[in-house]
Amino acid sequence: MNKAWMVWPENPAVSVLVLAVLAMLFLYAARKPMHGLIQSLGRTAMGPLRLGARWLNGAADRMAYRNRAVLLAHGKQEVETRIEREFERIGALVTRELQGYPTLQRKLLDEITRVEEDYRKCGEVPPPPPDWVEAVTAMSNVKNGNEMVMRVLEEIQRSVNAIHDKAISEYRKAYESRHKILEGFMPFWRSLDKTLGRVDRNIGSLHSSTAAVDAQMEKYEQIVAGNDKAESMLTVSAFTQFAIAALVLVVAAGGAFINFKLIALPMSEMVGAGDYITSSLRTSEVAALVIILVEASMGLFLLEALRITHLFPRIANLNDVMRRRILWIALTLLVTLAGIEAALALMRDMLIADKQALLQSLATAPQPAVTDGWVGRIPTAGQMLLGFMLPFALAFIAIPLESLIHSGRTVGGVLATSLVRVAAFALRLVGNAARHASRVLVNLYDVAIVIPLLVERLFAGRRPAKSAKPSKRVVDVDEAERTHA
Amino acid sequence: MKKILFALSTLLALAGCADPKEHSHAVYMLIDTSGTYSQESAKAQLIVNYLLGTLQPGDSLAVARVKSRSFSEKDIIAKATFDSRPSQANAQKRAFREAIDNSLRQVMPSRYTDITGAMIQGAEYLNEAGAGRKTIIVFSDMQEELDKVTVRDFPISLQNIRIVAVNVVKLSTDNVDPRRYLGRLDDWKKRVEAAGASEWRVINDLERLDSILARS
Numbered sequence: 001m002n003k004a005w006m007v008w009p010e011n012p013a014v015s016v017l018v019l020a021v022l023a024m025l026f027l028y029a030a031r032k033p034m035h036g037l038i039q040s041l042g043r044t045a046m047g048p049l050r051l052g053a054r055w056l057n058g059a060a061d062r063m064a065y066r067n068r069a070v071l072l073a074h075g076k077q078e079v080e081t082r083i084e085r086e087f088e089r090i091g092a093l094v095t096r097e098l099q100g101y102p103t104l105q106r107k108l109l110d111e112i113t114r115v116e117e118d119y120r121k122c123g124e125v126p127p128p129p130p131d132w133v134e135a136v137t138a139m140s141n142v143k144n145g146n147e148m149v150m151r152v153l154e155e156i157q158r159s160v161n162a163i164h165d166k167a168i169s170e171y172r173k174a175y176e177s178r179h180k181i182l183e184g185f186m187p188f189w190r191s192l193d194k195t196l197g198r199v200d201r202n203i204g205s206l207h208s209s210t211a212a213v214d215a216q217m218e219k220y221e222q223i224v225a226g227n228d229k230a231e232s233m234l235t236v237s238a239f240t241q242f243a244i245a246a247l248v249l250v251v252a253a254g255g256a257f258i259n260f261k262l263i264a265l266p267m268s269e270m271v272g273a274g275d276y277i278t279s280s281l282r283t284s285e286v287a288a289l290v291i292i293l294v295e296a297s298m299g300l301f302l303l304e305a306l307r308i309t310h311l312f313p314r315i316a317n318l319n320d321v322m323r324r325r326i327l328w329i330a331l332t333l334l335v336t337l338a339g340i341e342a343a344l345a346l347m348r349d350m351l352i353a354d355k356q357a358l359l360q361s362l363a364t365a366p367q368p369a370v371t372d373g374w375v376g377r378i379p380t381a382g383q384m385l386l387g388f389m390l391p392f393a394l395a396f397i398a399i400p401l402e403s404l405i406h407s408g409r410t411v412g413g414v415l416a417t418s419l420v421r422v423a424a425f426a427l428r429l430v431g432n433a434a435r436h437a438s439r440v441l442v443n444l445y446d447v448a449i450v451i452p453l454l455v456e457r458l459f460a461g462r463r464p465a466k467s468a469k470p471s472k473r474v475v476d477v478d479e480a481e482r483t484h485a
Numbered sequence: 486m487k488k489i490l491f492a493l494s495t496l497l498a499l500a501g502c503a504d505p506k507e508h509s510h511a512v513y514m515l516i517d518t519s520g521t522y523s524q525e526s527a528k529a530q531l532i533v534n535y536l537l538g539t540l541q542p543g544d545s546l547a548v549a550r551v552k553s554r555s556f557s558e559k560d561i562i563a564k565a566t567f568d569s570r571p572s573q574a575n576a577q578k579r580a581f582r583e584a585i586d587n588s589l590r591q592v593m594p595s596r597y598t599d600i601t602g603a604m605i606q607g608a609e610y611l612n613e614a615g616a617g618r619k620t621i622i623v624f625s626d627m628q629e630e631l632d633k634v635t636v637r638d639f640p641i642s643l644q645n646i647r648i649v650a651v652n653v654v655k656l657s658t659d660n661v662d663p664r665r666y667l668g669r670l671d672d673w674k675k676r677v678e679a680a681g682a683s684e685w686r687v688i689n690d691l692e693r694l695d696s697i698l699a700r701s
Contacts (some may be wrong), residue, residue, distance in 0.1 A: 274543020
């Protein structure tokens with residue numbers, strides 16, 4: 001053990017004690033400058049960190065402002081497009097259904113007039129029987145036994161009966177004709193019912209469309225007003241779209257991987273299996289990947305030409321003739337590539353079968369013969385079909401891709417803002433920690449020189465007027481730090 | 486934009502510089518036909534079949550006999566660099582197998598065993614093939630026997646070549662004193678490592694043929 005530091009090497013305890021006393025005296029003498037040094041170190045560390053935190057917070061605010069502007073502009077454009085579509089739908093509905101409305105109204109009025117006339121005809125009843133009933137009643141009041149009266153009465157009865165029968169017959173005929181008229185009402189009623197039903201449906205559809213327009217208009221007003229509700233709604237919508245688009249793209253990537261597996265092996269027959277682009281990347285694999293990417297690009301152009309997606313404004317701005325040409329070119333190339341893929345899928349099956357046959361011939365033990373019936377051809381047919389269908393399925397990734405790109409701006413902006421805010425918080429936290437650490441060090445320093453401080457306090461007790469100064473200074477420093485914070 | 490152009494040009498440069506031979510594998514197999522070892526030819530055929538089933542399009546394979554003096558191209562039974570198209574490569578493998586079958590059926594035992602000469606010949610073939618990975622498979626008991634005229638006691642070069650000794654059977658004298666067998670293998674190991682071989686490996690269990698082409 002090195003004893004050079006000991007004052008009395010034979011007595012370590014006394015040496016330590018003496019050194020401790022000396023150190024304490026030195027530290028006490030250097031107390032004020034040391035306190036100042038520690039506090040200034042704390043402030044030096046805290047200042048730039050707080051400055052950095054403030055700058056980051058400002059940057060986050062600017063980013064949030066810009067994100068908000070972009071989000072609202074994008075949302076406004078989207079809602080405008082939707083309202084435009086709704087108005088187009090209403091316009092088409094009005095043009096298609098309500099342009100014949102005057103004819104429909106005339107038809108309705110004609111049918112109603114006819115029904116009214118027929119109804120009026122139904123109201124015409126045959127004249128009532130003659131007022132013989134009173135005469136017969138008077139005659140019947142004549143005393144019985146008068147033969148002449150009896151005969152007259154019998155004659156009257158006969159006549160009345162005949163007239164009654166005739167009247168009944170006329171009434172029956174009249175009712176029969178009215179029933180016929182009423183029966184003739186039925187087609188008109190049905191036609192009326194149908195026409196009114198159609199009008200009701202059209203009006204209902206119009207009503208629902210106008211309700212949708214109202215909802216979109218309300219949303220549009222909120223966006224134009226730029227309130228927080230609209231921003232929150234658009235942000236949530238962007239996150240949802242981003243998640244859905246990402247999910248669909250992952251599924252599409254799975255499809256692309258299957259597609260790649262289908263054509264990578266047969267591509268080696270075309271470009272060679274021994275060629276490498278990098279140490280682990282075969283040319284045949286890159287060629288297969290390029291084919292898949294070209295198919296996806298053709299799908300993209302196809303959907304652009306169909307105006308389903310709007311990733312390339314140049315295509316959207318083309319005139320209809322050029323756009324249709326691009327559409328046909330993209331479709332032709334896509335069909336051709338799909339055909340090539342189907343052929344490659346067939347070749348893959350043949351290559352695998354050939355390799356299998358070779359391995360069987362090389363094997364020492366004889367392999368059982370495989371029966372190659374129609375069941376054995378199902379995988380081949382399946383592979384060919386898959387090879388033909390997958391390019392068309394991949395063509396549709398343009399839709400989720402566009403959604404991902406558009407929503408990615410909002411999602412990325414929100415995440416970046418959050419990241420900057422977290423960084424600002426971390427800087428502020430470290431700055432505060434540095435300030436508190438300097439205070440702790442000051443207190444620890446005083447703990448190390450507690451004995452001289454006690455002695456000082458003892459002397460200071462006798463001179464109270466001078467003792468207030470240091471504590472006031474400490475308070476001032478703390479106050480200054482708080483103000484600075 | 487500049488970065489994208491740089492990446493594209495780098496990719497193109499890589500595509501242009503990529504040497505297909507760097508990724509190919511060349512295998513030179515020596516079959517000992519001396520004395521009683523010539524009876525092991527059925528096992529040799531098994532190994533050739535394994536190699537044919539495992540090597541890829543673009544790889545090279547040559548099979549040669551080890552005779553009394555084997556530093557000669559005439560001892561190569563069959564050799565082929567497989568086409569880069571898988572279908573053509575399969576056809577070549579079938580033809581190769583036929584050639585080996587015919588040749589091994591008519592094998593005549595030799596009096597001496599010139600393993601060193603065969604190795605020099607194999608190294609020459611492999612270096613000419615220019616493959617990225619080079620392997621010499623020695624199907625032998627590793628007991629070299631030379632006549633008085635043949636000179637093989639000089640340093641040889643087997644730079645970057647893997648040497649795999651397969652089916653190194655024990656001789657009757659090895660059974661008397663196993664140190665002879667172990668010493669023989671040890672001598673060969675020292676010799677090929679001194680010649681610059683990248684690896685020395687002994688495989689006696691023919692169920693583990695996958696270790697022949699496996700990287701260490």
